[in-house]
Amino acid sequence: MKKKLIFLTFILSLVVLLLPSCADEETRPEFPLSAVIHNSIDGKQAAFVALTHSAVSWEWDFGDGNTSTDKEPVHVYKDGGYYDVVLTAKDSQGNSVTETITIAVAVTPYVLLTGGSTATKGKTWKLSSAHGTLGDYLANADANLTTADPKLTPLPDGAFGQIGMPDVYKDEYTFFFDGSYKHDVKEDGAAFGGLVYQIVLNNGKDIINMNGKDFGLCIAKYTPEANATFTFVEKEDYVVPSVYGGVSFPNTMTLDFSGTEFIGFRDFQSKVVLRTITDTRMQLVMFMAASDKAIGVNTHALILSFEVVK
Template sequence: MKKRFCKLIPAFTMLVLLFTSCAKEPTVSVIEATIDGYSVTFSVVVTDADTYLWDFGDGSTSTEAAPVHAYVSSGDYTVSVTVTGKGGEATATKAINILPSVTEMLSGGTTATNGKTWVLSTGYVAGVNGGSVVDNAMFVMLPTVENVLTVIGLGYEYDNEYTFYADGKYVVDVKNELAVTAGIYGMVNGTTKDVGNEYNTLGIYAGSYVAPASATWTLHEEDLVVKAVVNPVGTDVPVLTEDRTITGRKWVEISSDAFFGILDFPSTRKFIIKEITPEKMEVALFVCGYFPDQTAWNVPSYFYHLTYVPKN
């Protein structure tokens, strides 16, 4: 009996080796990635695989066969998957790019603990910067110039800072207790401190301002309906006003007592984002500037088209 058992051992060993040698090595094809904002659905076609190990390139992993992963911020990531089977393992990699959302470009995203601070650019681009009536076309009819605040004697107001946080917090820092202020607003509230020089025909001055202890911002994507002066260069009393609808644009609403860009009546506590990248933001600001009709002093009459850049 003992001899017979000893004869079986080599036979069993050979059988194990035979099956092991016949186990197929897993294969893995190209990784597929479907990107929806910051969420990515991954999949891969494999054969002879029992387990999966995904590395999403941001420190996160998964053992699911077809995982869905949410990235925290934009950027380039190298994703890899290693599959394991009875015959060994195989690995595939793929480079993906997550584009920044408007919220991330505006605020720096959730990883920017100090938010993102914007200041008015001293540059000028024809057809981009200047003034227009309040309408959806936003065609710039009134050009400005490079370093416009300096030209009109208010160059020190380039130090106004506007900081957006991803959680909706908003901070205005005007540095010298003076803010760029719409002329009629400053007159009505008695806050105008400096009207600039003889070249200032823009209707904006420097006025005293105390920022609120707390403020917020909200990004909107729906249409914006605003009551506006139809002909801001006329002299009619009463002046004709009508609702103007802004479509196809994202816009930001600022909480009470705060402002962005130009301090004006509460009807202007919002601005249109015309274009935004991580390096610049082109906006249309509502400005109340129709003087002949006192009942319309707080009604937006112009868009001021300005460019802001991140603070260095």
């Protein structure tokens, strides 16, 4: 009897010891493998943190050809731009999970224009028809760019379509980080431009649409240049020849083009003022010489917005 009591006491003690252990195993949560990226950016330097569950290794691809296996790496990019950063985390069984984020590093106006060094297809823009919302208007080529017609300030949305020139919204302009430039004139093979300019150029023989003649506008045949380039200056003291004299635009952004190339509007002067730019929109000042009494001298300016082609 005594032996039985000792045995039962041993069994009960063992059960008491094992019960908490079993309970712990039953209630202990098992987190699935997961990964989240946190980052902070200072100039061209980016710091990353991998917030992971059950991971034992981390592989980073910074989107510029560089990698790391640190859990919390710091990376310095050579160029500003947009980069897809990829984190691959693995657990002890070899299972993996991938997380991707896009970061903007040192985004300058030039990067906004071109898409940066990682945009291998460049960044493409076209004339926006949302003139009223964006504050587009036809201006005098004076120092203050005063309105040429208060009744058309701002221009109504789709203004050029309303006067029978809808094709001007189709042409596309692509800027590349290396300074190259492509111009797509679409199916009509023609471009938006000044009427006086076309008449002076070749007596207007290339004009295919004169519906905007009351405003000095037309659409004329144009063959884009192969291997064209552009020049962007972020801060320039730019003086524009005008019937009002030399008009100064101090400390302004400008765009200029090689050969006969241009953006948006073809006239005697291809160099334009870049007023504002964001990731999706920009507004340009494009000059026009609309007087047959002052050939080649700017009389007006088209202040028009462009949007990114998605």
